[in-house]
Amino acid sequence: DAKTTQPPSMDCAEGRAANLPCNHSTISGNEYVYWYRQIHSQGPQYIIHGLKNNETNEMASLIITEDRKSSTLILPHATLRDTAVYYCIVPITGANSKLTFGKGITLSVRP
Amino acid sequence: DTGVSQDPRHKITKRGQNVTFRCDPISEHNRLYWYRQTLGQGPEFLTYFQNEAQLEKSRLLSDRFSAERPKGSFSTLEIQRTEQGDSAMYLCASSLAPEWGGKNIQYFGAGTRLSVL
Numbered sequence: 001d002a003k004t005t006q007p008p009s010m011d012c013a014e015g016r017a018a019n020l021p022c023n024h025s026t027i028s029g030n031e032y033v034y035w036y037r038q039i040h041s042q043g044p045q046y047i048i049h050g051l052k053n054n055e056t057n058e059m060a061s062l063i064i065t066e067d068r069k070s071s072t073l074i075l076p077h078a079t080l081r082d083t084a085v086y087y088c089i090v091p092i093t094g095a096n097s098k099l100t101f102g103k104g105i106t107l108s109v110r111p
Numbered sequence: 112d113t114g115v116s117q118d119p120r121h122k123i124t125k126r127g128q129n130v131t132f133r134c135d136p137i138s139e140h141n142r143l144y145w146y147r148q149t150l151g152q153g154p155e156f157l158t159y160f161q162n163e164a165q166l167e168k169s170r171l172l173s174d175r176f177s178a179e180r181p182k183g184s185f186s187t188l189e190i191q192r193t194e195q196g197d198s199a200m201y202l203c204a205s206s207l208a209p210e211w212g213g214k215n216i217q218y219f220g221a222g223t224r225l226s227v228l
Contacts, residue, residue, distance in 0.1 A: 043219035101154045
């Protein structure tokens with residue numbers, strides 16, 4: 001899988017935007033970027049995915065740089081329930097089978 | 112909304128015993144995946160099915176592990192002669208098989224936590 005790099009942790013204040021970065025400098029032109037999160041002791045939860053354009057859904061926004069070598073997940077108004085491990089994943093196109101999870105970034109939202 | 116369900120949620124067993132876990136995917140999904148997660152690590156891929164065919168197995172899936180999806184709906188994961196190193200969370204996910212190069216969004220269950228004493 002394309003290697004992704006995320007900082008190990010970050011925090012933000014409740015109600016503020018949380019901007020979670022991810023580097024994927026070896027991404028190929030047709031590979032998607034997926035974001036999942038895992039709240040303690042639960043299964044991973046799909047958040048959003050993108051290919052080239054920025055994307056937004058009810059959970060978050062995904063900003064992908066023009067060269068596609070990095071992306072940022074934005075939680076516009078973080079709440080305490082957003083405290084979780086966030087994974088940025090770029091699976092191999094065509095294999096389209098397994099997701100390779102790294103260590104992710106631990107987001108701590110403080111009151 | 113019936114998501115992916117896994118049973119049991121927790122299993123405690125003694126070393127050497129056999130255990131079996133069940134996963135019921137989202138009903139219209141034809142792909143089903145198994146992952147394993149140990150403490151402090153991200154989930155690791157074990158195997159996946161498209162309909163009833165097992166299409167890929169990880170090297171993590173030793174001979175003591177077997178997975179089935181006999182009718183292309185639910186799946187079972189069996190571990191024979193459990194070892195303490197098998198203690199982990201076993202996660203199931205399902206998806207719709209994508210068109211070539213298309214997106215493949217996997218939806219996960221809550222997992223089965225196995226403790227081998």
